[in-house]
Amino acid sequence: MSPADQLILLHPDDNVLICVAPIAAGDILPTSGGTIPAREGITVGHKVARGSLAAGDKVIKYGAPIGSMTAAANPGEWVHMHNMKSDYIAAHSRTTVTATGS
Template sequence: MTKPDGANSPGPDANPSPRLLLLDEGDNVLVCTRPIAAGDQFLIDGRLHAAQVAIPVGHKVARHALAAGDKVLKYGAPVGSANRPIAAGEWIHLHNLDSDYIPTHSRKTVGSGSGGP
């Protein structure tokens, strides 16, 4: 486990190059600028979180708790909807985010032949 760092975290535990980047003040996600290992601790808006799984560079982390159906906002714009409740600090990706613009495919639907053309 590493020392905490993260977005909006002034003080001695703050890293000058935080692992999480807020792209727009209205966003409810942060973007990983460096890999986060499972168990690593980081701050989001002054609250300490621990990664439950490894989070790759460029992936999203919930800035605060989201309910199923909530719009996920990145760059100040919706990029999809939560398909289940998402806790603050949780990794957001295909397993808990549905696109509102294109069909969402999974290995199950693609492999079964029901995933579209």
Template structure:
């Protein structure tokens, strides 16, 4: 078990006790139900291997912790079990880049 209270799906990795995100240790399909600290959560989106998932609900502008260190902040309210990525997470240290339709890197800020 890798949680403070209750069972957490073994395919989710908690890197440090204070982290508010979990890491997917496998590809998790949209619509799949899993447990996070004893609460059943149905995934709205497919979450790829190595991607972050909200360990608990996060309020807009709340800092995201990974390995116990701040890696950025959420740009909107995020539900427990939601995918944390460039669509709702912004680095506080480095610009975030995404691919646009023309396959060019575009700053996400």
């Protein structure tokens, strides 16, 4: 399977690619700067860094921020809850809705 068949870019502004076919450690993956071997296996539906992401960087998917990096990720690395957090959940809690809802 070619790298083009394993990852898709959902929006040109995204800094992550989406895994659409299983990736094994060592598979060659495209990044914004060329290609890189995958450091670990990645399952379908998960995100892969297009370029270097530093702790605190926004994760962009569908052209919109979906979270922030809690640890750095190199191009081709898995971007998942082990190195990012969802900003959406914290920003849209029941307390926030209640506080602004009356």
